[in-house]
Amino acid sequence: MxxxxxxxxxxxxxxxxxxxxxxxxxxxxxxxxxxxxxxxxxxxxxxxxxxxxxxxxxxxxxxxxxxxxxxxxxxxxxxxxxxxxxxxxxxxxxxxxxxxxxxxxxxxxxxxxxxxxxxxxxxxxxxxxxxxxxxxxxxxxxxxxxxxxxxxxxxxxxxxxxxxxxxxxxxxxxxxxxxxxxxxxxxxxxTRGLPAALTAATGMDALTHHIEAFCSPLYHPMSAGVAVEGIRLIRQHLATACADGQDMVAREGMLVASAMAAVAFQKGLGGVHALAHPLGARFHKHHGLLNAILLPYVLIANQPVINADIARLARYLELPQPDFDGFVRWVLQLRKQLGIPHSLSEIGLDADAAAWVGEQALADISSSDTNARPLDAGDYSQIFRNAVHGQLPAVFHS
Ligand SMILES: [Zn+2]
Missing domain, CATH: 3.40.50.1970 (Rossmann fold)
Structure with missing residues (x-):
């Protein structure tokens, strides 16, 4: 051995x-x-x-x-x-x-x-x-x-x-x-037999755990540190694990990053999970896929309070544009590379459920006090509508 x-x-x-x-x-x-x-x-x-x-x-x-x-x-x-x-x-x-x-x-x-x-x-x-x-x-x-x-x-x-x-x-x-x-x-x-689409969706779930934990306002520097390195591992390994399922280095990197995320989210999760939980229960969509689609919309909603922290994270990741916008661009590019849809409408959801989603997300355990900033039901409904229609600020259109 x-x-x-x-x-x-x-x-x-x-x-x-x-x-x-x-x-x-x-x-x-x-x-x-x-x-x-x-x-x-x-x-x-x-x-x-x-x-x-x-x-x-x-x-x-x-x-x-x-x-x-x-x-x-x-x-x-x-x-x-x-x-x-x-x-x-x-x-x-x-x-x-x-x-x-x-x-x-x-x-x-x-x-x-x-x-x-x-x-x-x-x-x-x-x-x-x-x-x-x-x-x-x-x-x-x-x-x-x-x-x-x-x-x-x-x-x-x-x-x-x-x-x-x-x-x-x-x-x-x-x-x-x-x-x-x-x-x-x-x-x-x-994990080598896991199909690429499931590798992508589960890997994006792990990424979301790290990012939401990192952005949680709870004071837990140990978990925050774990999240930073977990995100780096996912940046290094997720696309490779999807492209070549037999790559044991990439598969191991993703297993480690995923396990680390459970340590990171002792710091709490946030709005992405608050929205994904009720949507998954009602519409029977894959949890990781929902998170992957929702992630940039929630990041943008939280931007006023996470801007500086995400910029610091982007510098650690050595992103070509080491600031908040550059980080969101990296998430968008990774999703595209993994074949993950940009909007919830592409997986069959429409905006009719927006009011219900807002109430449910507000009641979810992940939104209580660990989303980066307090969001109300109206905020959640708006994030959901943005995610249904694929609406991002103009800066991300290119
Ligand atoms: Zn999750």
């Missing part, structure tokens, strides 16, 4: 081509005797699952696969996973996939120990009851090892899980410090 990078920030991370080979050893060290492998149904016929199964079988580690989950995992998916976990006598979890597999596995870990956990640790309850990580009750959740197969959500380095409440169609964020995986394995070989 080639030399792997090992970091412990904020949890144990192994990174590099072939890092998967460390899995059985970590299972043994963590006393994971019979893990349940959670993945999404789309993974069943793909290379990453075959590699994982062969590895565990060769190491004589008994396991079962649970893949009965939706692309936006629901509370019912989690309940079925808990049944499989308990009936099979499992003691631990391995998550393989994108955000849905990670979030479902986290949900199973929590609900198998605490039946009320999904309600008890819902985000809005948590911030009142447990103001710091040390305030949370210790639950001794089953150990979880996470192996991402996309570079976008960063869920492998998060203490949260996003689950859909089926009856209401709304998303619920669950938070507990023990949801952070015990070990994360960033192996670019597991």
């Amino acid at each position: 080639p030399a792997l990078h090992y970091w412990n920030y904020p949890t144990e991370i192994f990174c590099g081509p072939g890092a998967l080979e460390i899995l059985a050893q970590r299972c043994t060290l963590l006393e994971m005797r019979k893990p349940l492998l959670v993945t999404d149904p789309g993974m069943l016929a793909l290379e990453p699952l075959a590699l994982l199964k062969a590895h565990l079988t060769q190491a004589d580690i008994p396991f079962a696969v649970f893949s009965d989950i939706h692309s936006n995992p629901t509370l019912d998916d989690v309940a079925r996973g808990v049944t499989v976990f308990q009936a099979g006598g499992h003691d631990s979890l391995i998550a393989l996939g994108g955000g849905s597999a990670m979030d479902a596995a986290k949900g199973v870990a929590l609900a198998t120990v605490d039946r009320q956990g999904l309600a008890r640790f819902e985000w809005s309850q948590v911030i009142e009851r447990y103001p710091s990580l040390a305030d949370f009750p210790r639950l001794d959740l089953p150990k979880l090892i996470a192996l991402p197969t996309t570079a976008g959500t960063g869920s492998e380095l998060g203490r949260e899980a996003v689950l859909t409440v089926s009856e209401q169609g709304i998303k619920q964020v669950i938070s507990h410090p023990e949801l952070l995986p015990a070990t994360v394995i960033l192996d670019p070989i597991l």
